Amino acid sequence: MADELINVTLHVWRQRGPNRPGGFETYHAKDITTHMSFLEMLDVVNEDLIEKGTEPIAFDYDCREGICGTCGIVVNGVAHGPQKLTTVCQLHMRQFEDGQEIWLEPWRAQGFPIVKDLIVDRSGFDRIIQAGGYISIRTGSASEANEMPIAKEVADRAMDAAACIGCGACVAACPNASASLFTAAKISHLSLMPQGQAERADRARRMVAQMDAEGFGACTNHGECEAACPKGVSLEWIARMNRELVRAMVKSETPARTRNR
Amino acid sequence: MELRSYEPTGPIEDRWEKHKEASKLVAPANRRKHNIIVVGSGLAGGAAAASLGEMGYNVKCFCYQDSPRRAHSIAAQGGINAAKNYQNDGDSVYRLFYDTVKGGDFRSRESNVYRLAELSLHIIDQAVAQGVPFAREYGGLLANRSFGGAQVSRTFYARGQTGQQLLLGAYQALSRQIEAGTVQMFPRHEMLELIVHDGRARGIVTRCLKTGKVTPHIADMVVLCTGGYSNVFYLSTNAKGCNCTATWRAHRKGAAFANPCYTQIHPTCIPQAGSYQSKLTLMSESLRNDGRVWVPRKKEDVTKRPEDIPEADRFYYLEERYPAFGNLVPRDVASRNALYVANDGLGVGPLVEGERRGVYLDFADAISRLGEQTIRERYGNLFEMYERITGDSPYQTPMRIYPATHYTMGGLWVDYNLEATIPGLFVGGEANFSDHGSNRLGASALMQGLADGYFVLPFTVGNYLGHVRTLPPLTEDHPDVQTAMQSVDTRVHKLMNAPDPKHAPEHFHRELGKIIWKECGMSRNAEGLETALEKIPKLRDQFWREVKVTGSGQDLNQTLERAGRVADFLELGELMCIDALDRKESCGGHFREEHQEKGEALRDDAHFSYVAAWEWTGNPAEPRLHKEPLTFEYVKPTKRSYK
Numbered sequence: 051m052a053d054e055l056i057n058v059t060l061h062v063w064r065q066r067g068p069n070r071p072g073g074f075e076t077y078h079a080k081d082i083t084t085h086m087s088f089l090e091m092l093d094v095v096n097e098d099l100i101e102k103g104t105e106p107i108a109f110d111y112d113c114r115e116g117i118c119g120t121c122g123i124v125v126n127g128v129a130h131g132p133q134k135l136t137t138v139c140q141l142h143m144r145q146f147e148d149g150q151e152i153w154l155e156p157w158r159a160q161g162f163p164i165v166k167d168l169i170v171d172r173s174g175f176d177r178i179i180q181a182g183g184y185i186s187i188r189t190g191s192a193s194e195a196n197e198m199p200i201a202k203e204v205a206d207r208a209m210d211a212a213a214c215i216g217c218g219a220c221v222a223a224c225p226n227a228s229a230s231l232f233t234a235a236k237i238s239h240l241s242l243m244p245q246g247q248a249e250r251a252d253r254a255r256r257m258v259a260q261m262d263a264e265g266f267g268a269c270t271n272h273g274e275c276e277a278a279c280p281k282g283v284s285l286e287w288i289a290r291m292n293r294e295l296v297r298a299m300v301k302s303e304t305p306a307r308t309r310n311r
Numbered sequence: 312m313e314l315r316s317y318e319p320t321g322p323i324e325d326r327w328e329k330h331k332e333a334s335k336l337v338a339p340a341n342r343r344k345h346n347i348i349v350v351g352s353g354l355a356g357g358a359a360a361a362s363l364g365e366m367g368y369n370v371k372c373f374c375y376q377d378s379p380r381r382a383h384s385i386a387a388q389g390g391i392n393a394a395k396n397y398q399n400d401g402d403s404v405y406r407l408f409y410d411t412v413k414g415g416d417f418r419s420r421e422s423n424v425y426r427l428a429e430l431s432l433h434i435i436d437q438a439v440a441q442g443v444p445f446a447r448e449y450g451g452l453l454a455n456r457s458f459g460g461a462q463v464s465r466t467f468y469a470r471g472q473t474g475q476q477l478l479l480g481a482y483q484a485l486s487r488q489i490e491a492g493t494v495q496m497f498p499r500h501e502m503l504e505l506i507v508h509d510g511r512a513r514g515i516v517t518r519c520l521k522t523g524k525v526t527p528h529i530a531d532m533v534v535l536c537t538g539g540y541s542n543v544f545y546l547s548t549n550a551k552g553c554n555c556t557a558t559w560r561a562h563r564k565g566a567a568f569a570n571p572c573y574t575q576i577h578p579t580c581i582p583q584a585g586s587y588q589s590k591l592t593l594m595s596e597s598l599r600n601d602g603r604v605w606v607p608r609k610k611e612d613v614t615k616r617p618e619d620i621p622e623a624d625r626f627y628y629l630e631e632r633y634p635a636f637g638n639l640v641p642r643d644v645a646s647r648n649a650l651y652v653a654n655d656g657l658g659v660g661p662l663v664e665g666e667r668r669g670v671y672l673d674f675a676d677a678i679s680r681l682g683e684q685t686i687r688e689r690y691g692n693l694f695e696m697y698e699r700i701t702g703d704s705p706y707q708t709p710m711r712i713y714p715a716t717h718y719t720m721g722g723l724w725v726d727y728n729l730e731a732t733i734p735g736l737f738v739g740g741e742a743n744f745s746d747h748g749s750n751r752l753g754a755s756a757l758m759q760g761l762a763d764g765y766f767v768l769p770f771t772v773g774n775y776l777g778h779v780r781t782l783p784p785l786t787e788d789h790p791d792v793q794t795a796m797q798s799v800d801t802r803v804h805k806l807m808n809a810p811d812p813k814h815a816p817e818h819f820h821r822e823l824g825k826i827i828w829k830e831c832g833m834s835r836n837a838e839g840l841e842t843a844l845e846k847i848p849k850l851r852d853q854f855w856r857e858v859k860v861t862g863s864g865q866d867l868n869q870t871l872e873r874a875g876r877v878a879d880f881l882e883l884g885e886l887m888c889i890d891a892l893d894r895k896e897s898c899g900g901h902f903r904e905e906h907q908e909k910g911e912a913l914r915d916d917a918h919f920s921y922v923a924a925w926e927w928t929g930n931p932a933e934p935r936l937h938k939e940p941l942t943f944e945y946v947k948p949t950k951r952s953y954k
């Protein structure tokens with residue numbers, strides 16, 4: 051593990067708040083060891099800014115191990131940066147060269163208003179899940195788990211779809227700022243499982259309607275979402291979501307469910 | 312203060328049922344008249360809020376992340392235990408109970424542990440019904456693995472993302488209630504104060520992390536499920552935001568804090584690479600099944616490439632010292648031995664602040680025995696993660712690992728109902744002290760969080776409300792609410808206006824972490840703890856003098872958020888050391904060097920078979936100790952030995 055020190059120049063989107071003007075500001079990160087993570091590099095820059103009395107760069111993070119989905123920065127035009135299948139918190143400085151210029155921007159999408167600097171509001175994702183991304187089962191009323199065998203292959207495929215961390219990179223990467231990959235992943239996870247059948251049609255219809263209502267764009271098959279997704283969530287789920295929708299239309303003689311209390 | 316556990320008596324297998332039968336209920340039509348605050352949306356809080364909302368209560372749920380789905384439970388990898396005995400290997404509720412009491416080194420309450428083992432069965436049913444994609448066998452039934460040295464296969468898992476999938480199950484249930492209007496969710500809200508009125512917990516004060524707005528929330532009762540305090544060590548495997556603020560604020564308002572010195576250090580984490588390091592990453596313990604742990608025998612070899620060190624010069628210290636268990640000794644033993652070899656100057660890896668803190672975990676033998684393909688199948692993901700972080704490939708060169716703080720068994724003291732010493736304050740999940748004694752077994756924290764959230768709290772909360780029925784009305788202009796608000800405002804003002812601002816909050820946090828890690832980490836002694844108790848108050852004074860917080864309080868301000876959390880860690884850290892000094896025995900994760908027998912922990916049941924519950928007195932140096940004696944009717948205390 052060769053340890054190297056590099057200097058990089060950062061151009062960072064700074065914006066004081068929603069609906070405020072924003073712009074790039076330049077910072078120099080000096081003597082950065084290549085073993086640092088990208089966010090640790092930002093920590094170092096920020097600590098320096100604080101000691102100098104300047105407000106540090108606001109960016110979201112929590113687990114710093116690629117699972118909570120909190121972090122998200124567009125690095126040199128790529129959501130989560132240059133390394134495939136890697137969230138920006140897992141990106142390390144050895145992916146960069148000495149003297150490199152790095153541009154940092156927030157997720158940009160109508161559905162994700164900017165909160166401050168690199169932080170955006172992703173609550174639209176929560177509302178998509180609230181619109182039916184669940185299986186209605188009352189606490190304590192479940193039957194014995196092994197009474198319903200589920201083929202390994204089905205469970206494995208459901209797990210593939212369920213691996214989504216809700217980070218929003220798919221939206222940031224999409225030219226239409228569509229939330230199709232995120233929404234499709236949840237619809238697919240639940241519609242694959244036998245437990246998810248009862249609400250299947252209604253779920254697909256309601257989640258897609260909510261996705262549209264949040265201002266996310268339409269999917270026109272660019273495939274940028276899949277390329278940016280840190281968890282390898284596959285485009286095939288979008289095709290599946292579309293089939294689920296068609297299926298739901300056929301069934302739409304039953305009135306769409308209103309809020310179920 | 313009086314500690315009454317309210318644990319039922321009689322045959323242990325009937326206690327929970329008996330307790331439930333004797334409990335009061337709230338009629339469905341009356342439930343929506345009750346307002347309940349749940350702080351936390353992890354496994355415990357998410358499950359509790361969803362279940363209480365579904366029962367018809369009016370619930371407000373809070374978390375500091377931007378979405379409830381991101382609570383730190385999401386990071387759990389390994390799995391969740393349940394006594395289903397699907398593998399027909401002789402498992403049972405009693406055996407899980409027995410293993411947990413013994414694993415906790417006889418420092419937990421038997422009735423609680425038995426209930427936990429009983430409820431484990433329902434958790435799996437519940438999660439499966441929610442659509443959690445647990446691993447399956449080819450026949451379609453649920454798969455299990457054996458975990459953390461258990462003699463039975465009782466661990467359920469969803470790839471390496473068990474915590475994520477269980478949390479998403481709870482989050483989805485919670486989302487359903489948010490849609491139904493029974494739960495109001497407040498993401499990016501941090502609880503900074505507890506409101507106590509007429510001796511009861513009646514609400515909280517929060518700061519909206521987006522706007523800085525400070526707001527009181529009044530309710531009939533408060534449930535805290537705010538996770539553990541491993542971040543007192545600065546470096547830990549917890550998420551960066553994990554904090555003790557909610558529990559510490561409650562402690563300062565009268566909730567006793569139990570066993571703060573019981574912390575768990577996990578042996579297989581990726582070592583620190585530099586002083587800038589912000590967190591440590593856990594690697595699954597399963598790696599020790601095939602990896603061999605060693606360091607060079609000679610100090611002069613520590614900078615050599617491991618490939619260049621001949622077999623005879625390698626010190627397989629676990630295999631030599633513990634021939635029966637070898638590399639599979641329990642977590643605390645493996646961790647402590649890594650510390651000792653590093654202290655002897657045999658650690659490997661980069662020099663970080665003058666020390667090499669790493670040991671090798673070598674797969675070369677396993678690869679030549681089983682083939683690279685088999686190893687790739689077993690550990691492919693972990694090897695990739697390791698390479699992403701360190702730049703080294705474990706197929707080619709040994710991994711480097713080192714212990715890191717991972718879990719805290721201590722927490723707010725609760726009775727059998729999970730009620731703290733303030734009436735109306737309930738505590739679930741890692742935030743309370745119950746169930747794990749002085750050492751937690753692998754795959755049992757997820758189980759406890761969900762047992763508390765889905766099955767215990769919904770019941771005991773109802774019992775509380777059934778007893779109090781109507782509480783006197785409390786409005787925002789009441790002095791009890793106003794003082795709580797005022798104290799938050801004052802604190803924010805103080806943090807933003809230190810007299811001699813010099814350093815960012817992280818500076819003090821790192822310093823605190825170093826003290827606690829050194830003196831109250833894997834191996835403790837009176838002298839070191841006394842040193843820590845001198846240093847911490849000084850550091851705390853320096854913090855309040857020199858902390859530098861830029862920006863404003865009326866805005867999103869992450870520096871301010873961190874400063875507030877560090878301020879509380881600086882008080883909790885002191886209590887941990889006081890507790891560790893007071894407990895003059897070794898048990899579980901608490902190892903006192905003065906109390907050992909040839910390197911083995913020496914428990915002192917005659918004097919220390921109790922829960923240490925500390926009461927806040929206003930002076931952090933002088934908390935008042937209350938003892939809850941522990942008795943063992945079923946599992947007779949024995950000595951742990953792994954030689």
Ligand SMILES: Cc1cc2nc3c(=O)[nH]c(=O)nc-3n(C[C@H](O)[C@H](O)[C@H](O)COP(=O)(O)OP(=O)(O)OC[C@H]3O[C@@H](n4cnc5c(N)ncnc54)[C@H](O)[C@@H]3O)c2cc1C
Nearest residue numbers: 351352353354355375384389390502538740741754756757
């Ligand atoms: C890396 C790692 C791996 C693990 N693997 C396993 C495993 O395989 N098996 C196992 O059983 N256990 C495992 N554990 C332990 C287990 O994950 C945790 O103990 C458990 O998930 C804690 O759940 P919780 O609900 O108590 O808290 P958390 O999930 O931490 O939730 C805390 C909640 O409280 C909120 N909160 C905190 N403070 C405040 C505040 N002041 N104001 C408002 N909200 C607040 C947070 O926003 C969050 O919603 C692991 C732990 C780690 C760190």
Ligand code: SF4
Nearest residue numbers: 214215217218220279
């Ligand atoms: S689909 Fe991928 S990119 Fe989109 S939110 Fe999920 S994990 Fe992130």
Ligand code: FES
Nearest residue numbers: 112114119121139
């Ligand atoms: S901080 Fe959790 S995924 Fe990056």
